[in-house]
Amino acid sequence: YQKQGSGYGYSGVRGLNALLATASTETAAPVILGQRLRRGSVGSPRGASRLVGDSLAILKRLVPAAGARVLVRADSAFYGHATVAAALTAGAEVSVTVKMDKAVKAAIAGIDEKAWTGIRYPQAIFDEDTGTWISKAEVAEVPFTAFTSRKKTERVPGRLVVRRIPELNPQDTDQPTLFDTHRFHAFFTTTDPEVLDTVTADQTHRGHAVIEQVNADLKDSALAHLPSGRxxxxxxxxxxxxxxxxxxxxxxxxxxxxxxxxxxxxxxxxxxxxxxxxxxxxxxxxxxxxxxxxxxxxxxxxxxxx
Structure with missing residues (x-):
């Protein structure tokens, strides 16, 4: 309570807010490229666009540019034009979880039922005869243009990749639904479908949760306590x-x-x-x-x- 800048954030806990940007590969654990300490009541995307730009500039100096593909992954708190534009300007692709607004819901509703593909997920079974996964989780994609409320030069074309899972806890338990209802998890990506197909794009995007391991690592060491009131x-x-x-x-x-x-x-x-x-x-x-x-x-x- 005596710390300067402390406040209540979305978690309901009083404290400060640290924002991190990490870089990782398929074979190496993540390292931290940039950090910002912010007051506790600040929104998650505050300062994210500058942090993304600075971190990608650092990464460009560390990794040879030839043949290096960089993908910026983030959750829905960072789905905004400023952050996405900063990544694209720096030459990176994006894979960002989207908020379920009207445009996203309309795009999901327009997906053909035959377009859904089973993926490897908890309790999935691999069918050797068909070479496919029999799973409750399925993915599909649809072309999507982000930020259509902005002027045309600021709109970002890409694709919306959607993962659906049967709703196991329906709100109305007194009247069961006639058909299975689903929970949808969608993200927007600018990657080339020939580089990352629908299934691979979904697997790759789920890897953005590696940041939580870094957060836990830091809280297990120096960030267990911020020592000063200043x-x-x-x-x-x-x-x-x-x-x-x-x-x-x-x-x-x-x-x-x-x-x-x-x-x-x-x-x-x-x-x-x-x-x-x-x-x-x-x-x-x-x-x-x-x-x-x-x-x-x-x-x-x-x-x-x-």
Whole structure:
């Protein structure tokens, strides 16, 4: 309550609001490209467009431009023209969950019933005869132009990919429905259908939840507590927390093996907080580690690289 800038956000908890942008690949755990500390009552998309632009500029310096495809994934809080335009201007594609407004509902209603395809989902069964998944979850797509309320030059063409799941908890239990009712989860993407088809696009978009693992990782370390009553000091604390996270992730990559994708808490417990002692003999410093230590090879790879 004494922290400068604290307030009640959408979660109903009083505190501050941290916004993160991460980068990840299919083989590497995410690293943090940018961060912003905001007051607690601020809306989620506040400052997101600038953060996306800055983060993509950083990524462009880190990754060779030739052949590198960048996809910006986000949830519905960031479905807005400013954020999407910032990503497209920087040369990236977007995959953003949409809000179920009238335009989106109309587009979903226009999808042909034959267009739905079963996907691998919890409790799905693979039919070897037909080579398809028999699943309660299905996906389909339809051409869609985002932000049609804006002028024509600011409208963004793409496609709306929709996943539907049978509604297991209908609101009216006294009068059952004649047909199955569904819950719909839709997202807007500008990716080429030849690069990401409907099923692959859905699988790829669901991976945006990796940000929650990063949030949990930070809350398990430096962001368990913001130590100061001053907003600027807590902003600096967030920057230091991000630096520590990225350095720890780098240590895991250098150690390779199981550490390449391990949580930072695991890396700290097994490679940083060592059960070792330093000994000096004949003007040489030696580090003495326990015998039959299971993380010896990973530590040696990290030590050699550093």
């Amino acid at each position: 907003f600027g000091a807590n902003g600096a604390w967030l920057v230091c927390a991000v630096m520590a996270y990225n350095l720890t992730r780098t240590a895991g990559i250098l150690a390779a093996g199981p550490f390449a994708r391990a949580r930072t808490g695991t890396i700290r417990a097994r490679l940083v907080n060592l059960p070792a002692r330093i000994a000096s003999s004949a003007r040489r410093i030696r580090i003495r580690l326990p015998q039959a230590w299971p993380w010896q090879q990973g530590f040696e790879r990290l030590f050699t690289a550093v």
